[in-house]
Amino acid sequence: MKLSLATRIFLGYALVLLTFGAVSLFSVAELHRNRLEIRLVSQGYLQLSQDAAALETFQTSQEKDTERVLEQNSVETRRALIRLASLYYAPQMAQRLEAARAKAREVLTFAPEGEVPFVNELDARFAELARNSQAYGRAVEAVFTTLASESPESQDVARATAELRQLESAIGRELRVLRATLTNRIRERVDGAEERERRTGLTIIALSIMAIGVGVGVTAWSARTLRPVRTLIEGVSRIGRGDYSAQLGVRGEDEVALLAREFDQMARSLQAREAQLKSQAEALMRAEQLAAVGRISAQIVHEVRNPLSSIGLNVELLQDAVDGARFDSQDTATEAKELLSAVTHEVDRLTDVTEQYLRMARPARPDLEPEDIIAVLDGVLDFTREELVRANVEVVRAFAPDTPRVLADQGQLRQVFLNLLRNSREAMPTGGTLTVATTLLDGDGDVEVTVRDTGNGMTEEARRHLFEPFFTTKEGGTGLGLAVSQQILQAHGGSLSCQSIPGQGTTFVLRLPRA
Numbered sequence: 001m002k003l004s005l006a007t008r009i010f011l012g013y014a015l016v017l018l019t020f021g022a023v024s025l026f027s028v029a030e031l032h033r034n035r036l037e038i039r040l041v042s043q044g045y046l047q048l049s050q051d052a053a054a055l056e057t058f059q060t061s062q063e064k065d066t067e068r069v070l071e072q073n074s075v076e077t078r079r080a081l082i083r084l085a086s087l088y089y090a091p092q093m094a095q096r097l098e099a100a101r102a103k104a105r106e107v108l109t110f111a112p113e114g115e116v117p118f119v120n121e122l123d124a125r126f127a128e129l130a131r132n133s134q135a136y137g138r139a140v141e142a143v144f145t146t147l148a149s150e151s152p153e154s155q156d157v158a159r160a161t162a163e164l165r166q167l168e169s170a171i172g173r174e175l176r177v178l179r180a181t182l183t184n185r186i187r188e189r190v191d192g193a194e195e196r197e198r199r200t201g202l203t204i205i206a207l208s209i210m211a212i213g214v215g216v217g218v219t220a221w222s223a224r225t226l227r228p229v230r231t232l233i234e235g236v237s238r239i240g241r242g243d244y245s246a247q248l249g250v251r252g253e254d255e256v257a258l259l260a261r262e263f264d265q266m267a268r269s270l271q272a273r274e275a276q277l278k279s280q281a282e283a284l285m286r287a288e289q290l291a292a293v294g295r296i297s298a299q300i301v302h303e304v305r306n307p308l309s310s311i312g313l314n315v316e317l318l319q320d321a322v323d324g325a326r327f328d329s330q331d332t333a334t335e336a337k338e339l340l341s342a343v344t345h346e347v348d349r350l351t352d353v354t355e356q357y358l359r360m361a362r363p364a365r366p367d368l369e370p371e372d373i374i375a376v377l378d379g380v381l382d383f384t385r386e387e388l389v390r391a392n393v394e395v396v397r398a399f400a401p402d403t404p405r406v407l408a409d410q411g412q413l414r415q416v417f418l419n420l421l422r423n424s425r426e427a428m429p430t431g432g433t434l435t436v437a438t439t440l441l442d443g444d445g446d447v448e449v450t451v452r453d454t455g456n457g458m459t460e461e462a463r464r465h466l467f468e469p470f471f472t473t474k475e476g477g478t479g480l481g482l483a484v485s486q487q488i489l490q491a492h493g494g495s496l497s498c499q500s501i502p503g504q505g506t507t508f509v510l511r512l513p514r515a
Helices: 006-072 076-110 113-147 154-240 256-322 332-363 373-383 387-388 410-427 459-465 481-491
Strands: 369-371 391-398 404-410 432-440 447-453 495-501 505-512
Touching: 006 076, 006 113, 006 154, 076 113, 113 154, 256 332, 369 373, 369 391, 369 410, 369 459, 369 495, 373 391, 373 404, 373 410, 373 432, 373 447, 387 391, 387 410, 404 410, 404 505, 410 447, 410 481, 410 495, 410 505, 481 495, 481 505
Parallel strands: 391 432
Antiparallel strands: 369 404, 432 447, 447 505, 495 505
8 A cells, every 4th residue: 555755754753743742651660660669668668667566665565564573572573563564555456456456558559469479468367466466465474363362372373484485485486577578579579679660770871862862863763755856856957947857857656756757757858858949949030031042042043044045045146156157266266165165154053053043033933743662762873873873872772572662752752862972972982881771660651761881971061951951061052952951851740850970871752752
């Protein structure tokens, strides 16, 4: 199950709260336990130990009083001491033992479950002491009764005194054992409490460190989880500055990663849109340039073509006249004919230039028909065979056998190929290899024609301006051939591009729609 970013952060901090809450609950529980332990020792065992010590002291005092009675020779004094002891010992001993038992029963109400047997044992010992104290009281009364006579029998006194001594020894021993038991129990509970306090302190410190570690870990994890947000903000700032190449590359399945991927997609779309707009702007600029050149060319052609026609006609008349004229020498006649021939050649060249300008200014709409591109290429290559052979150019025809027909105007297509073949020949002044190939593209079914030479190639700067009107790298070139060729292919719904490496050659790539 995928959790959202907010849910994961909430669960992380909930874990921190639970950890600190567990530490707090443990501390409170240990404090409560220590409080109960202190109450058990201070209000329970310590007071019971004091009661046992008081009972032992009281019993010791009673034993001393009994000894004084036994040692008293005066009958009246002995009787007075006996009467005083009879009124004082029994009620006080019973009252103190009952108070001790009441305290033991009170301790049971707040004693831990593990201490209940020990407290019950204390209560049983206090009950046993009560029974022994009653028997001791009866033994004391028997001794006092014997001693109360004027002349007590020594045997009776010895027998009663022996029994009294035995009970005194048993009660004293029981009281000492009881007090020692309580003292040991108090020491055990105090030592245990100190040990628990030490362990509790160490445990609380360890749990606190663990809780702090969990908090730091959750904070670091939250910061790491939210780190792509800062990257996203930086990417947005870069796009705001016009840098559409920003790519965040955030991985994951949470909302931030999804937003980052959408941002990357948006950046790529904006970059493609910008490249498209730039290309369209360049195309629009070229179109405006061509339109301006076309208007100027049309005007120039209109102003120049008629005078050129007249000049050409007059030159032909002069040639006819020169052919029938007589000269003083043969050299003069030859020179006059060569001058007229040069004028005729220049007039023809200017006529071709004006025709190129006119074709660019008023491009003819192509008459698109299904054409066999291989047949057109064969025809153009056959037409230029002699020219290429004289230039030592070897032609390689790499036509795909399954090349389909294309939708084109054969005349305009021949013009484009003738222009490209002439450029390739001129790029190889010492000869080379010219490869013409056709390929059927898989994607959209267009036909691709490549014209590759092994000439000098061109620089990247020259390649960027290659299709601009009037840009040329040849002396005497008009810079219109490739611009017109590209214009023709665009009118066909195709394209013309160039790839060139200095020193390795140039490749022109034509794309034409399949018929």
